[in-house]
Amino acid sequence: MIHFDTVFGVLVRSGVEFIVIGGAAATIHGSARVTRDVDIVYRRTAENLRRMVDALSPHSPYLRGAPPGLPFVWDEDTLRRGLNFTLTTSIGDIDLLGEVTGGGNFEALRPHSSPVQAFGIECLCLNLDKLIQVKRAAGRPKDLESIAELEALREERGKAG
């Protein structure tokens, strides 16, 4: 179970630059679907990698679904060598994405993101149109219902003015 206030708070307080995408972003935009993890696109500067490592180190990050005992080391070198990480942590499952199909990296997505405030903190969330584009670009059959709901949300917002 994800406590969004904890996850976002941990990242924001450590100064991590990130954008909320995926199911959590869909929830922020009004989706009624249940997601089990948080997907974020993080900036891959050296400073941000260090902040990410510092932020999650106290929360026992490990590769989700991997057998226990693997020599997984949570440090800047591991982050630098990889790109996308599906992690389990003591504060919930978090997917760290260096880039996403249809959207690119943090710098490319930043202009398509807006600050959202919740739980006394502020973080960036991917805008609805870009979220739809990213999900369309992924081309996964399992996303079809989700895309339909997001597009319906966009229409409902349009009606509300």
Add this chain to the structure above:
Amino acid sequence: MAPLEVEVSLEPDPVIEAYKKDVDRTLLRERLKRTVEERLRDLTQMQAIAEELHRAGRKAFP
């Protein structure tokens, strides 16, 4: 533009339009009345319920 940044159309897609007919718009309108914080809290509650059901299921049908 890098390949990952490829522009994707937002034009209506017949497959998605077919799925859209089953979307519960009454539910969405209610969701849109709630704040971002309320939406995230609702999701956490739903996750807790889902996890409890999974636990119950594993116990009842090992």
